[in-house]
Amino acid sequence: MTLNSFALAGFACATLLSAAMASAQNGAVAPSAPIKNVVLVHGLFADGSSWQKVIPLLQAKGLHVTAVQNPTTSLDADVDAVRRTLAQQDGPTLLVAHSYGGMVISQAGDDPTVAGLVYIAARAPDAGEDYPALTRKFPAAPASAGLQWSADGYGKLSEQAFVQDFAGDLPVVEAETYYAVQQPVGKAITMAKTTVAAWRDKPSWYAVSSEDRTINPDLQRFMANRMHARTIVLKxxxxxxxxxxxxxxxxxxQASGE
Structure with a gap:
């Protein structure tokens, strides 16, 4: 091999190494092969039907999609529901979460079958972090004022808060439909802390909602930046x-490698 050939080979190796290091720092290393399994995890004040517009778009690309029905009674119960679903997947799986579901996948995402994590306007606490305390570092989101608790310890958003602050850019008739299937949340969830932050070890993606009135958009940006997620911003x-x-x-x- 000539001296020039050695130099070119060295340059190519350095370039590839730099690119790999940059991808790793962004927390978005592309999978070596496309991931075919996607598990969707809904948040609070919702159920699996909140994914009904996303599911056919993924299925049309050949992905095997499962939407978990979380009981939303406790973090442990929701993590168990996700782990049961993961056990039914055949091969590497992408975990996707909306809202509070981000806590669930941060905890359940240490499963060896999980190849990546996608957060959609979602919570992403660190291990042992007090999430309510974290939210207080940012201006309060308006939806929180509409949370109502029953005598038996279950919470729901008021109709006004749901339609205006939770689903404010949906047509009112559509927002009212999702309000009708709103699932109550157990009070234990408000005090729960994750013991794992799977995003520290798994490639992560994040979609920030810039007009969000349920989780402060600046809090979303903070969490996305902290996990070095590949991030998009949606109005x-x-x-x-x-x-x-x-x-x-x-x-x-994109996260699945398709």
Whole structure:
């Protein structure tokens, strides 16, 4: 090999190494092969139907998609529901979460079958972090004022808060439909802390909702930056998975390697 050949080979290796290091620092190393399994995890005040616009877009690309029905009674119960679903997957799996579901996948995402994590306007606490304390470092999101608790310890958003602050960029009739299937949240969730932050070890993606009135957009940006996630910003309410389903599906497809 000539001296010039050695120099060119060295330059090529250095370039590839630099690119790999940059990707790793961004937390978005592309999978070596496309991921075919996607598990979708809904947040609070919702159920699996909140993914109904995203699911057919993913299935049309040949992905095997499962939407978990979280009981939203406790973090442990929701993590168990996700782990049961992961056990049914055949091969590497992408975990995708909306809102509070981000806590769930941060905890359950240490499963060896999980190849990556996608957060959609989602919570992403560090291990042992007090999430309510973290939210207080940012201006309060308006939806929190509409949380109502029953005598038996279950919470729901008021109709006004749901339609205006949770799903504010949906047509009112559509928002009212999702309000009708709102799932109550157990009070234990408000005090729960994750013991794992899977995003510290797994490639991560994040979709920030810039018009969010449920989780402060600046808090979302902080969490996305902290995890070095590959990030997009959508001019959306909290429910971007419904109002910007094509863009959300596009991010999931990117994360899957499709």
């Amino acid at each position: 959306s309410s909290h429910v971007s998975l419904l109002s910007h389903s094509a863009e959300v599906a596009g991010l999931i497809l």
